[in-house]
Each structure stands twice: as C-alpha cells, then as structure tokens.
Amino acid sequence: MxxxxxxxxxxxxxxxxxxxxxxxxxxxxxxxxxxxxxxxxxxxxxxxxxxxxxxxxxxxxxxxxxxxxxxxxxxxxxxxxxxxxxxxxxxxxxxxxxxxxxxxxxxxxxxxxxxxxxxxxxxxxxxxxxxxxxxxxxxxxxxxxxxxxxxxxxxxxxxxxxxxxxxxxxxxxxxxxxxxxxxxxxxxxxxxxxxxxxxxxxxLKSLFTYALQGIYSFSDAPIQWCMGIGLISLLASFVFLPIRPIVFFLMFFGGLQILCLSAIGEYASKCYLESKNRxxxxxxxxxxxxxxxx
Known part of the structure; x- marks a missing residue:
C-alpha cells in the first residue's frame, strides 16, 4: 500500500x-x-x-x-x-x-x-x-x-x-x-x-519579479550579459570617439555601469539573505x- x-x-x-x-x-x-x-x-x-x-x-x-x-x-x-x-x-x-x-x-x-x-x-x-x-x-x-x-x-x-x-x-x-x-x-x-x-x-509585475528571482537563483546569464554589454560599449566608444558627443557618452556609459552594478548587486543581496539564515x-x-x- x-x-x-x-x-x-x-x-x-x-x-x-x-x-x-x-x-x-x-x-x-x-x-x-x-x-x-x-x-x-x-x-x-x-x-x-x-x-x-x-x-x-x-x-x-x-x-x-x-x-x-x-x-x-x-x-x-x-x-x-x-x-x-x-x-x-x-x-x-x-x-x-x-x-x-x-x-x-x-x-x-x-x-x-x-x-x-x-x-x-x-x-x-x-x-x-x-x-x-x-x-x-x-x-x-x-x-x-x-x-x-x-x-x-x-x-x-x-x-x-x-x-x-x-x-x-x-x-x-x-x-x-x-x-x-x-x-x-x-x-x-x-x-x-x-x-x-x-x-x-x-x-505581469509579479510574474516579472518571480522570473528575475529564478534567473538570479539558477543562472549567471545577467553577469554574462553585463560582460557582453561592457565589451560592446568599449568597442563602440572608439567609433564615437572622433565625434565627441560628451553628454551622450556620459549618460550612455553611466547607465551601462549602473545596469552592470545592479546585476552584481542582486547576486550580492542573495548571498546577504542566505547568510542571515532566517x-x-x-x-x-x-x-x-x-x-x-x-
């Protein structure tokens, strides 16, 4: 039985x-x-x-x-x-x-x-x-x-x-x-x-949050994306260098830095919560x- x-x-x-x-x-x-x-x-x-x-x-x-x-x-x-x-x-x-x-x-x-x-x-x-x-x-x-x-x-x-x-x-x-x-x-x-x-x-909001939780818990895709974005941005900077749109560069690359740091911070926050052992x-x-x- x-x-x-x-x-x-x-x-x-x-x-x-x-x-x-x-x-x-x-x-x-x-x-x-x-x-x-x-x-x-x-x-x-x-x-x-x-x-x-x-x-x-x-x-x-x-x-x-x-x-x-x-x-x-x-x-x-x-x-x-x-x-x-x-x-x-x-x-x-x-x-x-x-x-x-x-x-x-x-x-x-x-x-x-x-x-x-x-x-x-x-x-x-x-x-x-x-x-x-x-x-x-x-x-x-x-x-x-x-x-x-x-x-x-x-x-x-x-x-x-x-x-x-x-x-x-x-x-x-x-x-x-x-x-x-x-x-x-x-x-x-x-x-x-x-x-x-x-x-x-x-x-949609709760599903999006749930999806992010799944990605950050079981995938390193965001970090890989950040590395790819960083590489592309670096290469693109040489193309735009002669044009010198300073304001554009400051806003664009500043946003990329925040995006990449946010992904790294999300992983760090998961480690922080795990360490609390709640x-x-x-x-x-x-x-x-x-x-x-x-």
Whole structure:
C-alpha cells in the first residue's frame, strides 16, 4: 500500500477550494492500492481560505492545513508542504484546478509501474493568456534553459523529495531545484485550462519579479550579459570617439555601469539573505490529518 501526499499552496483561494477538494478526492480514490492525504498550506490569505480549510479538516480526516503567520510566497509554501508530507509519493498542485486532477492516476502509474522518479505535467499551450505574457514566459524559459511549460505540477518519489529537502537555501526557486536534483522524469502534456473561480494572483509585475528571482537563483546569464554589454560599449566608444558627443557618452556609459552594478548587486543581496539564515516560513496555526486512508 502506497501513500500519496498532495501539497496545495493556497493564497486567497476561497472560491475554488471546495471544488478542488471534491475533484482531487474523486481522482485519488480511483488509484488502486494507495492511501492519500491532502496538505493545504495557507500562505497568509486575507479572505475566507482559513475558514474553509478548517471546515475541510473537520469533515475529511484526510485533510490537514498549515497556516503561515504572513505571506511568505509560493516557494515557501511548497517547501513547507514537502517537509510535512508523509507519503512515499508526493504531488504539488495548484488549488485553481488548472493542474488537471485526472493526471494523478497516470502519474502514479509512471512511478509505481514504469519506475520513474518523477512524473510532471507539461503545459503545451497558453490559451487564454495575452500575447505579451505568452512571449515573456517563452523567453524566460529560454534564458534559464528549461523546457517551456514545465511547472510545479508533478508527482515525485520519496527519494526525490528527500533530495529536494536537502536544498535549504532561503531564496528558493523550485523549478530550478527540480532540475538541480536530477532523477528520471516522465512528462505528460496537457492543455491550458481556465480557473474554476476567483482571479489569478499573478499579474505581469509579479510574474516579472518571480522570473528575475529564478534567473538570479539558477543562472549567471545577467553577469554574462553585463560582460557582453561592457565589451560592446568599449568597442563602440572608439567609433564615437572622433565625434565627441560628451553628454551622450556620459549618460550612455553611466547607465551601462549602473545596469552592470545592479546585476552584481542582486547576486550580492542573495548571498546577504542566505547568510542571515532566517526561517523560510513561520507556521501560525495547523491541523493534522486524522487518518491517511481511503
């Protein structure tokens, strides 16, 4: 008998939690020879998410929740869920049902019967997203050298989960950590679907910030760009030297210096935060699953 732990980061998800619980429970109950638990991590929600999680934990003994003292971010929520998961198969999925619950059964089959260490969903289109957001997402995956559409939705073996938990950095980027630890992964394609309710918490600004965090955590591309810009600027200066547009040069090269120093400073700030050794999250309230069985 295998146990499946489903980790669900939640931030203001009052409109979708009931539907999520119903759909995921229905799918989990179709997987033979398994038990399961649902671990909801409330990442400082300001709506009625906490009330719904308390209700679910009371009526369903498979449910537990962990509520943060404030919003620490999805990366911290996923890490907290991984630390609390008891299963030998562990799933991370969003509460908005954009990660199809119907994939849970083939994911379990890939690990238990095909002997993969991980089975992950890969979104093959971005229907419903704007062209700008689509372009930026595609460009980000190219910069960081990851498969476009590779997200957090995946089922992992206990061995892979334990390896991820060994990565204790404060500035976490889980997609990069998945790639870093390795292990054999099977990809299952799926089409993009709309949220069942509520609004996405990811706007262009938050996605851009998240992308920068991923780049600075798992790529030296900004430093390489700065070196390239510096070299090009140096060569270009000889071309413009006879013209002597002093004001232009001062503004242009001054901006380049600031850009390069900003990239270096960003890496230095990451090192600074790591050196503080602060906790990745703080739990304010929690409940334990009363049983882990069908």
């Amino acid at each position: 295998h146990c499946i732990s489903v980790i669900v980061p939640c931030f203001n998800e009052e409109d979708v939690l009931q539907a999520f619980h119903q759909e995921v429970t229905k799918e989990l109950q179709t997987i033979d020879h398994t038990t399961y638990e649902l671990i909801f991590v409330n990442d400082g929600s300001s709506d009625h998410t906490q009330d719904i999680l308390e209700s679910l934990s009371q009526v369903d003994p498979h449910c537990s929740y962990y509520t943060f003292s404030r919003n620490f971010g999805k990366e911290a929520a996923m890490y907290a869920g991984l630390k609390q998961a008891k299963g030998d198969l562990v799933v991370i999925m969003d509460a908005d049902l954009q990660h199809p619950p119907r994939l849970l059964k083939p994911m379990a089959h890939a690990i238990l019967d095909e002997h993969y260490d991980c089975c992950a969903g890969k979104r093959i289109d971005r229907q419903g997203e704007g062209k700008l957001r689509n372009f930026l997402s595609h460009s980000f995956y190219k910069i960081i050298h990851m498969q476009d559409g590779a997200g957090d939705f995946r089922m992992m073996s206990r061995q892979m989960v334990d390896a991820i938990l060994e990565c204790k950095e404060y500035n976490r980027y889980m997609k990069g950590i998945f790639s870093f630890v390795g292990f054999d992964t099977k990809w299952i394609p799926f089409h993009n679907v709309e949220r069942v309710g509520g609004r996405s918490k990811w706007n 906790p990745i999250y703080i739990i304010k309230k929690q409940s334990q699953a009363r049983e882990i069985q069908k």
